[in-house]
Amino acid sequence: MPELPEVETVRRGLEPVMTGATVTQLEVRRPGLRYPFPGEFAARLEGAKITGLGRRAKYLLADLSTGETLLMHLGMSGSFRIEAEAGSKMPGIFHHDRSKLAVHDHVVFHLGTSGGAARVVYNDPRRFGFMQLIEAGKRDECAFLSGLGVEPTGNALSTEVIARLFEGRKSPVKAALLDQRLIAGLGNIYVCEALHAAGISPMRGAGTLVNRNGAPSKRLAPLAECIREVISRAIEAGGSSLRDHRQADGSLGYFQHSFSVYDREGEACPKPGCNGIVARVVQSGRSTFYCPVCQR
Numbered sequence: 001m002p003e004l005p006e007v008e009t010v011r012r013g014l015e016p017v018m019t020g021a022t023v024t025q026l027e028v029r030r031p032g033l034r035y036p037f038p039g040e041f042a043a044r045l046e047g048a049k050i051t052g053l054g055r056r057a058k059y060l061l062a063d064l065s066t067g068e069t070l071l072m073h074l075g076m077s078g079s080f081r082i083e084a085e086a087g088s089k090m091p092g093i094f095h096h097d098r099s100k101l102a103v104h105d106h107v108v109f110h111l112g113t114s115g116g117a118a119r120v121v122y123n124d125p126r127r128f129g130f131m132q133l134i135e136a137g138k139r140d141e142c143a144f145l146s147g148l149g150v151e152p153t154g155n156a157l158s159t160e161v162i163a164r165l166f167e168g169r170k171s172p173v174k175a176a177l178l179d180q181r182l183i184a185g186l187g188n189i190y191v192c193e194a195l196h197a198a199g200i201s202p203m204r205g206a207g208t209l210v211n212r213n214g215a216p217s218k219r220l221a222p223l224a225e226c227i228r229e230v231i232s233r234a235i236e237a238g239g240s241s242l243r244d245h246r247q248a249d250g251s252l253g254y255f256q257h258s259f260s261v262y263d264r265e266g267e268a269c270p271k272p273g274c275n276g277i278v279a280r281v282v283q284s285g286r287s288t289f290y291c292p293v294c295q296r
Contacts, residue, residue, distance in 0.1 A: 002074045003187030004152070005234035007058050010080060012235075015053045017082055017111065017118050018062065022049045024117075025110035033106060034075060034130040044068065044133060045109075057148050057184035067136030071144060075128030081121040107131065148184035152227050157183065159224045163216035166206040173209065174202035174283055177227075189262050190230050192289050196261045196271075197226040201295045202288045203281070219296070233258070261289040269294060 002010070026042040038044070049065040062070040107122040122129070134142045149165070150156050165182045166173070177183060177191045186194075195202050200209070200219060209220035260270050261278045269276040269291040276293025 004185035021111040027108035069134040078124040078129030169206040176206035
């Protein structure tokens with residue numbers, strides 16, 4: 001499943017063509033994806049102007065002039081493709097050919113933009129993604145958004161905030177970081193990378209990183225900055241192209257080439273002065289990669 005940096009990369013790729021554009025036509029080529037499409041889906045979008053394109057955790061949020069919000073999730077294999085009406089692909093920084101099988105093109109946004117007509121095509125071979133419409137003024141009541149925790153990309157995620165979230169928790173720190181009710185948008189890859197950067201074992205109990213008075217321990221201190229740094233570098237690199245992920249222009253992300261521990265089992269730990277070997281364990285059914293020497 002695309003993680004937060006991948007979703008943010010897609011948002012940034014879509015924003016120039018979608019923000020300010022009017023949906024002149026919406027092609028819906030099947031009844032739904034993971035969930036059925038909203039009632040009167042095409043009719044509610046056609047004629048609406050997209051006033052902004054944002055992200056909350058791993059969700060894309062398109063604000064509409066009608067007051068409604070279009071919520072989009074990429075699922076396991078969903079992606080967007082931007083095309084000019086003539087059929088040429090808009091350029092990207094990293095360009096690689098990708099499949100355009102029409103059988104997997106499930107939703108097509110026909111847009112009127114200041115630069116002319118364009119299409120944004122949603123392609124999803126596995127159909128685990130979904131799109132929903134949130135009524136005006138009810139974003140806080142949306143089931144997909146209402147229980148989400150703090151965003152990990154800004155100053156809202158501080159060492160003190162993490163300490164408050166971890167206090168008294170016996171679950172492993174990796175599980176706590178993946179809990180979307182605590183911190184929204186972190187996924188397996190970037191949690192492994194951030195914990196390695198902070199020198200924290202993924203098996204350590206989250207509560208052990210908090211002192212008895214509720215203050216963050218010295219070991220917890222670098223974690224917030226490490227999370228922000230890892231995500232920032234991943235976004236700058238265009239995300240990680242594992243399996244199905246592509247950017248909005250169809251190109252690959254490159255962050256996987258700078259992984260420190262993820263998917264590097266048996267390799268030497270890259271931290272200077274560490275003689276450890278990257279190991280892999282399974283936690284809650286998911287692979288965890290870490291260095292047993294420098295992560296404590």
